[in-house]
Amino acid sequence: MLAKLALGNVRKSLRDYTIYFITIAFGVCIFYTFNSIESQQVMINATESQQMALKLLGGFMDAFSVFISLVLCFLIVYANNFLIKRRKKEFGIYLILGMEKRSISWILVLETVLVGLAGLIFGIILGIVVSQGMTLVTAWMLNSEVTAYQFVFSQIATIKTVIYFGLTFLLTLIFNIITINKQQLIDLINSVRKNERFTPPHLIRSVLLFIGALGCIAVAYYLMSQGTLFNDQVISLAIIALIVLGTFVFFLSLSGFFLKLLQQCKGLYLRNLNMFILRQINSRIHTNYVSMAFVCLMISIAIAALSSGTAIAGAITAEQRDDSPFDATLSIQRTIAKGTDELAVYAPLDIPRALQSQGIDLDSLGVSWVALPLYKGPAELNIQLPDGYVSDLVPNIIRLSDYNAAAALRGEKPLTLSDGRFVLRANQPEGVWKDALVKYLEGNPTIDIGGSRLSTSLELFNTTIIETLATRTTALDVIVSDAVVDAAVQNGSILPVHRTIVDIDYGTQTKESTVVDDALAQLVNGRSIVSADGVELGFILETKNNVMQTGSSATTIISYIALYLGMVFLIAAAALLAIAQLSETSDNVSRYRLLCKIGTEERMLRHALFCQIAIYFGAPLLLACAHAFVGILALNSTLSTMKGMDLLGSSLFAALVMVIIYGGYFLATYLGSRSILDREAIRQIAVD
Amino acid sequence: MPNILQTVNIVKYYGNKGNITKALTGISFDVEKGEYIGVMGASGSGKTTLLNCISTIDSVTSGHILINGQNITEMDRRSLARFRREHLGFVFQDFNLLDTLTCFENIALALTILKIPPRQIEKRVKAIAQALNIGEILTKYPYQVSGGQKQRVACARALVTNPSLVLADEPTGALDSKSAGALLESFRHLVHTRAATILMVTHDAFAASHCDRILFIRDGKLFYQLVRATETRKQFFDRIIEVVALMGGDSDDVS
Known part of the structure; x- marks a missing residue:
């Protein structure tokens, strides 16, 4: 039963x-x-x-x-x-x-x-x-x-x-x-x-609250635009508190504010059912503002997750592509403890000969390769960055001819350098770090290497990545002419090679790159070179495939988490609104019935219903878009060490998901409410 | 005087084949322009059905209703809504004001749905409010004013569009006798100054005694008609009581 x-x-x-x-x-x-x-x-x-x-x-x-x-x-x-x-x-x-x-x-x-x-x-x-x-x-x-x-x-x-x-x-x-x-x-x-208990609105209070809410939100936006969102925990909490408070008060006072505003221009207020719509929203605002504020915050998170998630993922992919200019890079590095006599332990490392002595024949794989030795600069070469940045950076020194050989392997034009000039190279095509270097270069700095004074300028700044990297480092290189390097090595004013990279190009074998990867790995696996002071140095192999895969794994994880969070929040927000609005329409049937009785056009009634639901769905969406926009910008400036995120593309993606889910719920709510209006008011006027 | 309302043999049945309720079984009468007419009857007599049919919010089973010469029984839903807002005014027993709107806005609503230019609306609302003596309460919400004032606001809403016919359903039903008297006097006054035609449904003999003519309905039929001639309201009231007693005295109602 x-x-x-x-x-x-x-x-x-x-x-x-x-x-x-x-x-x-x-x-x-x-x-x-x-x-x-x-x-x-x-x-x-x-x-x-x-x-x-x-x-x-x-x-x-x-x-x-x-x-x-x-x-x-x-x-x-x-x-x-x-x-x-x-x-x-x-x-x-x-x-x-x-x-x-x-x-x-x-x-x-x-x-x-x-x-x-x-x-x-x-x-x-x-x-x-x-x-x-x-x-x-x-x-x-x-x-x-x-x-x-x-x-x-x-x-x-x-x-x-x-x-x-x-x-x-x-x-x-x-x-x-x-x-x-x-x-x-x-x-x-x-x-x-x-x-149906009704409390009259305090319109003046609403106006004041509304201005206060806008103030809160504006302050939060200003703080976020200063890029402090992720740096200082106290400020982060303050921003979040301000946004949440501002959002709640915003929705509490929104309808009252607009009611007051529109009452001032009678032409609009007394047109069609405008005053009915506004009063209608205002009368229920005390029951609805909490849910609207929640919805707004949830949509903000959803938009931020959807667009920044895909943007970060896209940026990672782009960065990974830039970071793997060669099919593979083999490197050998000698690190020593501080305080050791560096000159004594470093012996010049002739990689081609060392490889040969170990029986490692790269040519047997049918690849082209270039060895790029990096000389360790002396401590005096320390680059003085502007205030607020790390300043104890000693760059490596690269011979111009070695650099050009690597450039030729990539199929790029060689670099030319006039006398008395040097080139500063960094792995940073963008971001805060690059900004610091640009500031440094704007001062047209000079350095002394082996007794020659060399100068540089901003036009010579080079951000070409010269090896396949797993992660972008903050290493700096100085490219100088061969003659200067040779003289400096001879008079002992720079330290010997401490790291050598071997850039490898697979040439025609790119298609079977994984096969070559494996062969390469097998070739160097377990092999080592012994330095002058008797330390065994192992090979580090980084392949393009590996870098790309790591990137795509990270991309997948970030994208999916963003999608997961974003969609659930969006559905939750939209469903919340839909349920509230449908039940509100049912609650208001008697009001609509009265409007029918006194002869209101059906079109006008439906329009009023549409406006109400559109405002309930639209207002949280608009504020959320503003929140998310400022938030994403803040995130962007913080994470901009990455290559420019494709914010437009990812925002379009977020918008698409938004239109499908949120728009779908909006439409369902409107159609549902309209059928309630038709069934219970327009066709049932006589019932009291 | 031309006829503003003409009903020809109205029949209204509710329900389906197996179970029919006969609410109206053939009612015909005419109302002249400027008349103040009352409709009386016991509950269940069909007077509210009659009002709903005339006010176009319910349809008749057969028969014709002509208002200002227009046959409303042949109109579609959209034209009916248009007809209601342009030609009719409504006053309900429970006021039916929107509690979320101020008194001013409640009255203005009738004009905004007619798409009257906003500039004229304020003037017209103020004028009608003055006439009904509610100028002071316009900025208040319905719950802040008395029942009598609420009903005046409702009257103002009904009259502000200058309708050809005002339909009132027990307008004094929810009022105390003093407010009821004052409201009915205002109504009377309006009939004279604005040449408004009012059709009022009531079961209250006191309310009915303000009318020019009273139709008595019983069991869906016109039972009796009473016209006020030159007698005083008290005398007219006594005659109404007699008819009510006659109707109520019928053995059908007792058993």
Whole structure:
């Protein structure tokens, strides 16, 4: 009997349950998809390091899923509470008819289980479908190929989804039962009337609060634009506090402010239903401002996550490409403890001969290679950067001819250097570090090497990367003419070579680069060169493939986490608004009915409804866009040591996700509300 | 005087084939321009149905209703809404003011949906408020004023558009007798100065005694008609009571 009632209720309030159901299904789908990433690797032809990356990603997803499930749990409990509140009268009638509270709780249990189970099953099915496509994306992002297509069903993800959402539904149930048991019959019966209590707005206070809110937000924006967001914890907390406070007060006072503003221009205020719309929003602002502020903050996080996540990922990929100008780089480095007599331990290292002596024949691999010795500069060569930057940087010294040989290997034009000049080279095409060097060079500095005074200027600044690097270092090099180096070595004013890099180009074998990588690794593996003072120096091999893979793994992890967080927050925000607006439309049916009675055009009514919902969805979105924009700019300036992030592209991507999810919920809300308006007001004018 | 309202044999059935409620079973009457007409009947007699049909918010099963010569029974939903906002004014028993709007805005609403230029709206609202003696409460919200004042605001909203016909459904039902009397006097006054036509549904003989003519409805039919001639209101009231007693005295109602 109770089951029949519950089933009937669900069917009857299908409209109320639609958004609730969609939200559960979406949440489950996303949850399953991202948690199934680890299982997707069966389809991907992943290298060992990529498998590691996938495992790492799986771990991240585990950690984030706990947080995500809390967000979804909150959302589902909230949505459920809304449905319960709207049905108080129905429960009151059950009680009057003599039903026990326990039975009503049972009806609720059955209903929750019914809808939850349906949402769960539907969501997992959707998730399985989506995760198939996701595998292709993962493979693409990892620069890897999909082996043979294989249907992937992740048992772990399914079990996890069921457990997390099962717990959520359990929590919902407990909340429902508490709500029902707390209620007094009289309140349930009168709940409809009780909802419509009206408190008049204090418009002047709203205007003042609104100005205060804008002030808070402006101060926070100013602090963020100063690039202090990530540097100082106290200031970071202050910024966050100001943004949160500003956002809450903003929505508390927004409608009052605009009401006051529009009342001043009667032409607009007294046109069509404008004053009705504004009053309508204003009258419910006390119940709605908290949810609007939450929604705004959630969308801010979502936009920031979506756009900066993809931007950072893009930047990593771009940087990785720049950082691997050669197919491979073999390097040997001699590091010594401070205080040792450097001149004594460094013996000139002739790499080609050393390689030969070890029986390492690079030519046998059919590759072209160039050895680039780096001389260690003396401490006096210390480059004095402007205040506020690290200043004990002793550059390496590179012969012009060696540099040009490497440039020729890359297919670039040789560098020419007039007498008495030198070139400063750094691994930093952009960023704070580069700015410091530019400032230094603007002073047209001079250095002394081996008795010659050399000068340079900004035009000579060189940011070409001369080796394949795993991470971009802050190393500085000074390129000088061969004659100067030779003289300096002879008179002992510079230290000998302490690091040699061997840049390797695979030439025609680029296609089989991984084969050459392996051959190269095998060639140098376990080999070493003994320095003059008897220290064994091992080879360090960095290949382009390796650098790119590390980059793509990082890219994949960052992108997925951003996507995961962004989408869940977006869905949570949009669903929150949708549920609140649908129930508000139902609450306002009697007002719309009155407007119909006195002959308001249907078009005008629908327009009013549209405006209301558009304002409820639009206002948090606009403020969130502003928050996210300033936040991303701050993030950008902090992380700008990376090569310029593609903010436009990633913002477009964020906008697309936004339009699909948020726009979809907006449309669903408007259509749902319009059908309530049509059904219960326009076609039912006579009912009181 | 030309007829502003003409009803021809209105029939209204509710329900479906198996279960029919006959609310109106053939009512015909005419109302002249400037008349103040009352409709009386016990609850369930069909008077509210009649009002809903005339006010175009409910449709008749058969018969015709002509307002200002326009046959409203043949209009579609959109034209009906247009007709309502251009030709009719409504006053409801429970005022039906929007609690979120001030009194001024409640009255102005009737004009904004007619797309009257905003510049004229303020002038017209102030004028009607003056006439109904509610000029001082315009900036207040409905919950801040008394029931009588609320109903005056509702009257102002109904009259500010200069409708051909004002339909009032138990306008004094929620008022105390003093406010009711004052409101009905205002109504009377408006009929004379603005040549407004008012059709008022009531079951209160005291309220009805302010009318020029009273239609008595019972069981969906016109039962009796009472026209006020030269007698005083008290005398008219006594006659109304007699008819009410006659209607109520019927054995049908007792059993």
